[in-house]
Structures are given as C-alpha cells and as structure tokens.
Amino acid sequence: MSRVLLNLSSPPAGVQGGIARFGIELSRRLVLRGRHDYTFRSQWSADQLPPELAKGAAIEVIPPIEKYLQDLVRTWARGPRTHPASKFDLLFNLDSLGFATGGRRRMTIVHDIYFCSVPEMFSRSARMKERLIHRIVLGRSHSIVGISEATSSEVRRHFPASAARVRTVLSDSMMNDVIPGALPPGLVRGGYVLAVAKVLPNKNFGLLAEAFARIAPDFPDLKLVHVGSDAGETFESALAPRGLSGRLGRLRGIDDPTLAALYRDALCLVVPSLYEGFCLPLLEAQRFGCPTVFSERSATGEVGGEGGIPFDPTDVDALEAILRRVAADPALRADMVARGHANARRFSWDATVDGYERAIDDVLEGR
Incomplete structure (x- = not known):
C-alpha cells in the first residue's frame, strides 16, 4: 500500500x-x-x-x-x-x-x-x-x-x-446531500434573481446589476438577491440612483440549507463571470432545480453546458433580453430546470x- x-x-x-x-x-x-x-x-x-x-x-x-x-x-x-x-x-x-x-x-x-x-x-x-x-x-x-x-x-x-x-x-458539489430549509424572510418563490459569490473583478456583477435595473420597472415585484460580500457596493451603486435599493437583498454567512432553499426558489441564478476556475454555484443551482443564466466564457460555459442559457458577459443588452424572457415565460423556466438537472448528472x-x-x-x- x-x-x-x-x-x-x-x-x-x-x-x-x-x-x-x-x-x-x-x-x-x-x-x-x-x-x-x-x-x-x-x-x-x-x-x-x-x-x-x-x-x-x-x-x-x-x-x-x-x-x-x-x-x-x-x-x-x-x-x-x-x-x-x-x-x-x-x-x-x-x-x-x-x-x-x-x-x-x-x-x-x-x-x-x-x-x-x-x-x-x-x-x-x-x-x-x-x-x-x-x-x-x-x-x-x-x-x-x-x-x-x-x-x-x-x-x-x-x-x-x-x-x-x-x-x-x-x-x-459539496451540497449534494443538503436538504433545503426555509427561505429568508421577505422572499417568495420565483420572486428574485439570485447571484452567489463574493464580489470580485472577475465576477462581473456590475453587468448583472445594470441588467436588473433595466428590467425592474417592468417587473415591480422582482428582487435581486446577492449572497456574499460586496465591499465596493457594486450592486447598491447601480441600483440606488434608480431608486431601487429596496429591491436588493443582501445575505452573508448563511448555512447550506438556506442556500439550497435560495437556489430552489429563485427565478434564476445569474453567473456573469469573465473568468472562473470551475463555478460550483452554477452546478449547485442546477441540482436544486434553479434555472441558470451564465457567461459563455471559461469554466462557466463548460460547467453550465446545455443546462441553461449562456450569454456574452460583455453584452448587457443580451443579459437584459434573457432576463426578460425568463421572467415572463414559465414554460421556458421549466425547460431550463429540466435541462439543468440533466446537465448536473454529468458530474x-x-x-x-x-x-x-x-x-x-x-x-x-x-x-
């Protein structure tokens, strides 16, 4: 041995x-x-x-x-x-x-x-x-x-x-055996777009904040929920000038059952990264039945596979259009969930x- x-x-x-x-x-x-x-x-x-x-x-x-x-x-x-x-x-x-x-x-x-x-x-x-x-x-x-x-x-x-x-x-993923818990107060199933990661330059979350701000007036009950730290106030600085601070949910230090519940009940997870080594949140979201929208670059396109909708992470117009489609079309979301489950079985x-x-x-x- x-x-x-x-x-x-x-x-x-x-x-x-x-x-x-x-x-x-x-x-x-x-x-x-x-x-x-x-x-x-x-x-x-x-x-x-x-x-x-x-x-x-x-x-x-x-x-x-x-x-x-x-x-x-x-x-x-x-x-x-x-x-x-x-x-x-x-x-x-x-x-x-x-x-x-x-x-x-x-x-x-x-x-x-x-x-x-x-x-x-x-x-x-x-x-x-x-x-x-x-x-x-x-x-x-x-x-x-x-x-x-x-x-x-x-x-x-x-x-x-x-x-x-x-x-x-x-x-x-390390969350395969996690049983989803309850959603944090103030959130409802399908009522929020989810982002999961510490804000760093490669995460490109400014693009997501801008795309959400554009669609927010047409979907007045929709929130944007970020899980992770945001020392530079990337999300707030994009939403506050439009009077959308109240539409931003911020969470840190949550346990795995709460994160699993957030995946399960989100309208979609968005991963706009310019570069990732792997991207566990994308795989986790697909496992928990969350529609996924992700950058076509580096490992996010590789991990996301056929399980969601890819986009160019430099094109805010493209992300805006995708978010509008996902928010307005329950049949599309159901198809994305099914494809996400199938893709996650590759891992x-x-x-x-x-x-x-x-x-x-x-x-x-x-x-």
Whole structure:
C-alpha cells in the first residue's frame, strides 16, 4: 500500500472556503476507499475534520501561515528532511501552494490562475509572486490536475513547460446531500434573481446589476438577491440612483440549507463571470432545480453546458433580453430546470474520486 500525503496547507483552520471544503471532501472520500495509506496535512485539527477523515488518516497539523511565500520557501527547503521519499511515495498538493520538494513523487491540483487570467485583481508584485510560486510548484510536480478543461487549458497556456503533465478531473458539489430549509424572510418563490459569490473583478456583477435595473420597472415585484460580500457596493451603486435599493437583498454567512432553499426558489441564478476556475454555484443551482443564466466564457460555459442559457458577459443588452424572457415565460423556466438537472448528472463524486485515483496510480507508476 502506497503512502500518500494529502496536503491542504493554505486554508485557515475552520474557514469553510471553497478550496478547503473541496480538499477535505476529496480527502474524506479517498480515505474511505482505503486504497492507500493516507496522511492529511493542514491547519485543521482532528476535531474540526469529518470523523471518517480524522480516524482513517494520520493527521498532521501545521501552524497558521503568516507570510505564505516565506513559509513555502521553508517548506521547500525542509521537504526532503520532513517528508522524505523514504516516508512518502506521493506528496499530493490539494491546491497550488504546496510542496515542491520531498516525497518520491509529487502531484498538484490547480483550481484557478486568476493572477494570469484576471491580472487586474492583483498588484504587480503579487502577480510576480504568484507566478514564481506556480512555476516552481508546477515545474516540480510529476502530475498536475486542473479542475476543469478551462483551467487545464489556462495552465498549459501560461506554463507551457508543464503542459505535458496536465490532466483534467472535473469537480463536484459539496451540497449534494443538503436538504433545503426555509427561505429568508421577505422572499417568495420565483420572486428574485439570485447571484452567489463574493464580489470580485472577475465576477462581473456590475453587468448583472445594470441588467436588473433595466428590467425592474417592468417587473415591480422582482428582487435581486446577492449572497456574499460586496465591499465596493457594486450592486447598491447601480441600483440606488434608480431608486431601487429596496429591491436588493443582501445575505452573508448563511448555512447550506438556506442556500439550497435560495437556489430552489429563485427565478434564476445569474453567473456573469469573465473568468472562473470551475463555478460550483452554477452546478449547485442546477441540482436544486434553479434555472441558470451564465457567461459563455471559461469554466462557466463548460460547467453550465446545455443546462441553461449562456450569454456574452460583455453584452448587457443580451443579459437584459434573457432576463426578460425568463421572467415572463414559465414554460421556458421549466425547460431550463429540466435541462439543468440533466446537465448536473454529468458530474458526480464517484467520477471525481475515480479520476483522482487514476491520477495517483499513474504518477506512482511513473506514467
């Protein structure tokens, strides 16, 4: 039985971000299959992890990361001593901020490369630092896994020296077993357009805010609900000048049953992103029976597939027209729900874990 270190070093303990949730769930499922002898390395203590993972793998807890570049350099310098080939057959980085040394072989998951694809999100120094880290970690990984074909393509384009070692394993949602709860007060079924994500430049939520503001006078009972933080008041700044502040709902820190209810009862979910590494909200919405309208670019078009209506995320007129159609046509919405369910069946945790186990076997055998 091969000895595999599952390395999830960057997410802070207890913070349920997307990478942390994915890495922990993937690790739990790999451990349950029991094909290898696993160690799980992270900032999370055993009592913060799912019991199957905490009991089925050796747990290595690391201190909080204060300056990740310096910490990474120390990890790389110490890797051959702290995690040598005599102890680990594979060091499996569950995100890109991982081992570049140590172990007999190394494999790394890439979730996105925003610093290349959306450079305006980063300062020049931050871009240089991220590119350096990725060049070193990916350059010294024997296998690289992109979580979507779009992400794999971006890795090959921006890191051509590593292109031959890149493969794709599609992800899946962590909400598959969630039972929807009750809607937050003030919301009714079909009475709101939904957006889910922290507002960042790549999310392009200003386009959605403008499109909603245009259709709002013709659909006076319709609201726009945003789940996530919006430090720059992107939505409010577009709606307030038109007297539409009262039509904006803002939610943060909600639990999974509430999010599932929001998906289930929304008029539609809109994802206007310019770039995504995967886009879990799109898959989650389709699973819970929500009509989806999504950007045709990068991974959103790939994940959304035939399950909704794609659009050019630079064309506000196109999004406005789609929202008018969706709001006015119940038959169209029903068709979108049916197509969304069919599309979501392309993704499964069984297929995801199968893909990673094949990747692990291949890298261990030198393929």
